[in-house]
Amino acid sequence: xxxxxxxxxxxxxxxxxxxxxxxxxxxxxxxxxxxxxxxxxxxxxxxxxxxxxxxxxxxxxxxxxxxxxxxxxxxxxxxxxxxxxxxxxxxxxxxxxxxxxxxxxxxxxxxxxxxxxxxxxxxxxxxxxxxxxxxxxxxxxxxxxxxxxxxxxxxxxxxxxxxxxxxxxxxxxxxxxxxxxxxxxxxxxxxxxxxxxxxxxxxxxxxxxxxxxxxxxxxxxxxxxxxxxxxxxxxxxxxxxxxxxxxxxxxxxxxxxxxxxxxxxxxxxxxxxxxxxxxxxxxxxxxxxxxxxxxxxxxxxxxxxxxxxxxxxxxxxxxxxxxxxxxxxxxxxxxxxxxxxxxxxxxxxxxxxxxxxxxxxxxxxxxxxxxxxxxxxxxxxxxxxxxxxxxxxxxxxxxxxxxxxxxxxxxxxxxxxxxxxxxxxxxxxxxxxxxxxxxxxxxxxxxxxxxxxxxxxxxxxxxxxxxxxxxxxxxxxxxxxxxxxxxxxxxxxxxxxxxxxxxxxxxxxxxxxxxxxxxxxxxxxxxxxxxxxxxxxxxxxxxxxxxxxxxxxxxxxxxxxxxxxxxxxxxxxxxxxxxxxx
Numbered sequence: 001x002x003x004x005x006x007x008x009x010x011x012x013x014x015x016x017x018x019x020x021x022x023x024x025x026x027x028x029x030x031x032x033x034x035x036x037x038x039x040x041x042x043x044x045x046x047x048x049x050x051x052x053x054x055x056x057x058x059x060x061x062x063x064x065x066x067x068x069x070x071x072x073x074x075x076x077x078x079x080x081x082x083x084x085x086x087x088x089x090x091x092x093x094x095x096x097x098x099x100x101x102x103x104x105x106x107x108x109x110x111x112x113x114x115x116x117x118x119x120x121x122x123x124x125x126x127x128x129x130x131x132x133x134x135x136x137x138x139x140x141x142x143x144x145x146x147x148x149x150x151x152x153x154x155x156x157x158x159x160x161x162x163x164x165x166x167x168x169x170x171x172x173x174x175x176x177x178x179x180x181x182x183x184x185x186x187x188x189x190x191x192x193x194x195x196x197x198x199x200x201x202x203x204x205x206x207x208x209x210x211x212x213x214x215x216x217x218x219x220x221x222x223x224x225x226x227x228x229x230x231x232x233x234x235x236x237x238x239x240x241x242x243x244x245x246x247x248x249x250x251x252x253x254x255x256x257x258x259x260x261x262x263x264x265x266x267x268x269x270x271x272x273x274x275x276x277x278x279x280x281x282x283x284x285x286x287x288x289x290x291x292x293x294x295x296x297x298x299x300x301x302x303x304x305x306x307x308x309x310x311x312x313x314x315x316x317x318x319x320x321x322x323x324x325x326x327x328x329x330x331x332x333x334x335x336x337x338x339x340x341x342x343x344x345x346x347x348x349x350x351x352x353x354x355x356x357x358x359x360x361x362x363x364x365x366x367x368x369x370x371x372x373x374x375x376x377x378x379x380x381x382x383x384x385x386x387x388x389x390x391x392x393x394x395x396x397x398x399x400x401x402x403x404x405x406x407x408x409x410x411x412x413x414x415x416x417x418x419x420x421x422x423x424x425x426x427x428x429x430x431x432x433x434x435x436x437x438x439x440x441x442x443x444x445x446x447x448x449x450x451x452x453x454x455x456x457x458x459x460x461x462x463x464x465x466x467x468x469x470x471x472x473x474x475x476x477x478x479x480x481x482x483x484x485x486x487x488x489x490x491x492x493x494x495x496x497x498x499x500x501x502x503x504x505x506x507x508x509x510x511x512x513x514x515x516x517x518x519x520x521x522x523x524x525x526x527x528x529x530x531x532x533x534x535x536x537x538x539x540x541x542x543x544x545x546x547x548x549x550x551x552x553x554x555x556x557x558x559x560x561x562x563x564x565x566x567x568x569x570x571x572x573x574x575x576x577x578x579x580x581x582x
Contacts, residue, residue, distance in 0.1 A: 030129060030132055033129050034126065034129045034130070037122050037125050037126050037129060038126065040122055041119060041122045041123065041126065044115050044118055044119045044122065045119065047111075047115055048112060048115050048116070048119070051108045051111060051112055051115075052112075054104075054108060055105060055108050058101050058104060058105065061101070062097075062098060062101050065094050065097060065098075066094075069090070069091060069094050073087065073091075131475055181220065183203060183216065183218055184218060184220075187218060198215035199215070199217055201217070202215035202216060202217050203215065203216045203217075204216075224283070224286045224287050226287050226288075226290045226291060229258075257297075259557055259560040259561050260557055262301045262304075262305075262557075262560055263553060263556040263557035263560055264553065265279070265283065265293070265298055265301065266298075266301055266302065266305055266538055266556055267542075267552065267553050267556055269298060269302075269538075270519075270535065270538045270539055270542055271542070272518070273518045273519060273521040273522055274522070275522050276295035276298050276299070277295050279298070280293040280294060280295055280297075280298065299531060299534070302531070302534035302535065302537075302538065303530075303534055304560070305534070305537065305538055305556070305559065305560060306533065306534045306537045306538075308559050308560060308562065309537050309538075309540075309541060309559045311564070312541065312559060312564075312565050313352065313537060313540050313541075316350050316351070316352050316540060316544055317345075317352050317369065319347075319349075319350050320345050320346070320347055320350050320351075320352050321369070321370075321373055323347040323348075323350075323375060324375045324376060324501050325347065325375060325376045325378065325501050325502060325503070326345055326346070326347060326370070326373065326375060326376070326377055326378070327344075327345070327346050327347070327378045327379075327503070327506050327508040327509035327512075328343070328344065328345050328346075328366055328370075328377060328378070328379045328382075328385065328506075328509055329343075329344045329379070329380060329506060329509035329510055329512070329513045330342065330343050330344065330359055330382070330513070331344075331513045331516055331517060331520075332520070333355060333516075333520070333525060333526065333532060334520075334525040334526065335357070335525070335526045335527070335528065335529060335532055336526075336527055336528075338357075340355055340356065340357050340526075340529065340532060341355065341356050341357075341358070341359045341361075341365075342354075342355050342513065342516050342532075342536060343355070343356055343365055343366050344509050344512045344513045344516075345366055345369065345370075345509075346508055346509050346512045346543070346547075347508075348508070348547070349544075349547050349548060350544050350547060350548075351512045351539075351540060351543035351544050351547060352540050352544075353512070353516065353536040353537075353539050353540045353543070354366075354533060354536050354540075355526075355529060355532035355533050355535075355536045356529075357529055359382075359384075360382075360384035366385075367384060367385070367387065367388065370388050370391065371388065371390075372390060373388065373390060373391045374390050374391055374392075375391060375392065376391070376392050376393075376394055376495070376499070376501060376502050377391040377392065377393055377394065378394045378395070378396065378502065378503060378506050378508075378509070379393070379394075379395065379396070379506060379509075380395070380396045380399055380506055381395050381396075381399070381485070381489070392495070393492050393495075394492055394493075394495035394496065394502045394503075395489060395492040395493050395495075395506075396505045396506030396507075397423055397427075397493060397496070397504050397505055398504070398505035398506065398507060399505075399506075400423070400482060400486065400493065401420055401423060403478055403479060403482040404416040404419055404420050404479060404482065405420065406478055406479060407477065407478070407479025407480075407482075408420070410477070411477060411479065413460065413479060415456055415457075415459060415460030415463075415483070416460070416479050418456045419453075419456050419457070419460075419483070419486075422449070422452055422453060422456065426449055426494075426496075426497050427496070427504045429441070429445070429497075430496065430497055430500060430504070433500075434500060439500055440499075440500065441497050441498070441500075446494075446497055446498060449494070449497060450490070450494060453486075453490065453494065454487065454490070457483045457484075457486055457487050458487075460480070460483055461480060461483055461484060461487075464476075464477075464480050512543050515539060515542070515543060516536075516539060519535065538556070541555060541556060541559065
């Protein structure tokens with residue numbers, strides 16, 4: 001279902017099965033309030049018109065009686081004394097009527113004033129409800145392109161395809177390099193057949209004289225094969241003594257699992273969105289019920305990996321803190337249904353992840369790790385990071401482009417268009433200079449960009465407040481608040497053109513956090529802060545291996561085997577130029 005500018009609340013109610021229940025309830029409540037207020041306003045307006053008509057009638061009646069009174073007084077001279085008495089009585093009656101009319105008028109005036117105040121209140125309430133309805137309608141049209149919402153919230157929205165239609169047929173084009181699976185030189189099983197003609201794609205095997213000996217095809221299969229290794233111990237007092245590690249391994253149970261299998265399970269658990277009980281069932285069925293794995297066992301292995309990987313993770317932190325630029329980000333997590341935070345610190349070649357119960361944890365979170373960091377810190381305007389005084393702050397501009405796009409989509413603001421174009425112009429200019437081997441922008445160019453930047457912001461913000469002088473702060477559009485923030489944090493947002501080590505955005509950290517988000521699909525996520533950090537530990541190794549282009553599965557097994565894996569991490573200091581010109 002396509003959302004457009006002409007959409008009404010009725011469309012949401014009609015198709016409410018496709019939308020978030022909370023949003024539908026809020027829209028229905030707002031619509032009911034608005035309808036009730038309009039109905040009350042109409043009733044009050046009708047009462048006012050009725051009272052006005054009564055007042056006008058009483059005024060005319062009073063005027064008629066006054067004229068009659070004057071006429072009767074004139075006739076007094078021509079009538080007898082009895083008539084004079086009658087007139088006196090009528091005069092008294094008229095005065096009583098006048099008093100009643102004045103009392104009625106006073107009551108009408110008071111009622112009118114009360115109704116007028118009530119009508120003004122209802123008008124203000126209607127205006128507030130209209131603004132809130134506008135906000136909710138904009139929220140319904142908000143997506144990942146004009147807000148900080150993730151792409152998963154883009155329900156039923158067809159992506160815009162800006163590509164020109166191609167006249168080519170689907171599939172591989174003439175001259176395109178064909179990618180085949182590689183043939184194994186030493187197959188595990190060989191079948192020989194004598195046929196009249198080999199398959200078209202079969203590979204010929206030639207002799208030393210280039211004569212075709214035979215043709216080959218291969219079929220690849222993979223199975224989970226369980227290999228049970230039994231060790232039999234014969235007691236001899238003079239024989240070798242087993243190590244403490246072996247003795248502790250079989251202290252309770254005579255059956256355990258090899259580290260290669262443990263590493264495979266941990267690898268699968270960290271990479272997929274499968275709950276532990278489902279992963280265990282899959283492995284049990286895949287092995288033909290020869291493996292009887294339980295979720296608690298996997299948690300135990302995660303703890304073992306957490307303890308054995310401590311040195312590797314400490315080495316990663318040390319390498320991260322040596323980097324000239326660090327990206328930081330955080331994403332929500334659940335610990336028994338309560339909010340927690342996965343924190344990400346990353347560079348071009350290493351990633352460190354940890355879990356904290358508070359987003360701005362000063363004892364165990366990034367704020368503690370980065371206390372003495374003096375390089376560039378790129379973040380998403382999370383205010384507690386500004387408590388770090390030794391580092392140089394830079395802010396993500398990808399978020400800014402989305403907020404400015406909301407100003408274009410919802411308000412059609414020209415200032416937002418100009419600022420988006422300016423940001424893209426600055427970033428493209430920087431990329432062009434880097435491609436030419438130039439590592440710094442000229443001072444005059446930077447100054448010109450800053451002046452244009454401030455001019456657009458000042459003009460847009462000034463015009464808005466002139467057109468809306470008494471606008472309540474909560475109704476000020478997000479794009480105006482964004483521009484006010486851009487003015488205050490000008491240096492942090494333009495840092496990327498001053499020093500080319502600084503990226504335009506914080507996408508590096510967001511990419512690392514995205515790998516964690518896949519596990520957020522699993523109900524429960526973690527039972528304790530420790531099990532959450534077990535998961536963070538394995539993801540620290542996973543993501544660093546990806547950045548280092550290393551085999552993640554083999555690295556996990558090496559750590560479980562007690563090997564020192566720090567040697568596979570490349571020093572970030574030696575990659576400074578790579579970071580600068582990437």
